[in-house]
Amino acid sequence: MKKIASLIIISLGLCFIFSCQNKSETTMKRYDWIATENAPKEYPMRIYSGTFYAGENPVNAIPEGTTINYGWGATGSIESSGDALKEVPDTLALTWISFTENKNYTGKFPLNVKLIDSLFSAGYPAEDLPSGHEDFFYFKVGMAPGGVVVLWLGGPGKQVEVGRYQGKETNDVDWKSAIPGYDGTMKEYGKHIIADLPKEVQQQIIENKIPYGKWDHWRRHFNWKPVITGDVNILSLSMFMFNKEMDFLIGKRLNPVGYIQRGAIEKLYIFWVDHKKREMRSQIDFDEAETDQIFSALKPGENCDLLLHVTNDGEVTVNLKTAAGVIPFKKAKVHTYLR
Structure with a gap:
């Protein structure tokens, strides 16, 4: 009888746990958003890997595989993956190269979930619309020289900064696997990109005078x-x-x-x-x-x-x-x- 009673108690406990988990999942706030990337036009980047996480779960990847020089804070390429409605991520994992510095950076950055959730939930006024309301839609990931990362929430006519992070230099990247068919080094790869930059920026690179701190200023x-x-x-x-x-x-x-x-x-x-x-x-x-x-x-x-x-x-x-x-x-x- 004691074994039967114990099994009943365990079963009831498991049912309660799963019930709470299901309730939490159904009541968890989710929003319609997508990820995009950017960098200053004169200081191009390329992402090696980038993902937004909610806990241990990947929520949305960040576009990779292209040179990023759309302009600081701009809308770049689009990456929409996973469910149509997504949780607010709590972590940004990002690894990228800064071509003008010939340096790789990486970081796993904790996000301000409370701030981001409040902005997604409230949206912002839009008196030109019948509803008088608009929603944020873009997570914009910006990378600047020096390992600077800035995150904005954006929507039609509105953009707000929600975080600034600092990447660390790394050599733990395999660019040859990321760029199939290219046999040279990333320094050689970067030279072709730098050759198309304004002469003023090329001179900054030669003289080690990239304006670090400008984007924080x-x-x-x-x-x-x-x-x-x-x-x-x-x-x-x-x-x-x-x-x-x-x-x-x-x-x-x-x-x-x-x-x-x-x-x-x-x-x-x-x-x-x-x-x-x-x-x-x-x-x-x-x-x-x-x-x-x-x-x-x-x-x-x-x-x-x-x-x-x-x-x-x-x-x-x-x-x-x-x-x-x-x-x-x-x-x-x-x-x-x-x-």
Whole structure:
């Protein structure tokens, strides 16, 4: 009788465990997302292997097998594997080569699951859609010289940084198996890629002057908001920051009340309607050095307004209002077009 009773208790226990596991699996949050990769145009990379993991389970591979030079923070090639709806990964395993350095890097990076899950769950406002809501869709993996890895979540009109990681140099790679048919060394392989880079970058490589730290420098955040004025009807505003975050403002969000921590502004588009009811677009490209100088002069925690004034003839003036006064962006380039 004791053996029978023990078997019953064990069976009930196993049923309870499997029941809890099944309940956990069915209630676990899953989202529709895919992975993509990027690197600065002038500093190309190639992935040897890359995978997002949830626990011990691979969730989605990162595209490999091609030269990566789409631009920092950009959408590269696409890799969608596994289920249509996926868990939020907790680990990024990545091994890659930096051609301009002739170095391999690797790392197994723990992700901020709480932050990523909250962003996926909440999505972001999109007043131009009937639902008034949009979802994040891309996991963007960026690699920069020095073993720098940055991870963004992206969607239409929105991109947010969710992590920065540091890879370590490694020689534990077998590129010949990864590139069938190529008999040379990766240094020789890289020379062909470097030959197509701008002369300025080639000289940096020769003189060991690759601008390490540049990509971390631009990750800084500042408290600012856009303030748009003018005698035209403003429809929307698209903002692109040097840290490769981006935001799209429309409707009530065009005149934000509070200040938000953002990267320094790199480019923006103002969509507006003139007095003849024509839809127009003004593009503003900010000079990197001037923008860095202006934002770097801000005190920690200082609030500032990005003043944008649009006239009916398409002229746009851009200034930054700070505690020290109003500072013009003299080197910003403005172009206005019919939309």
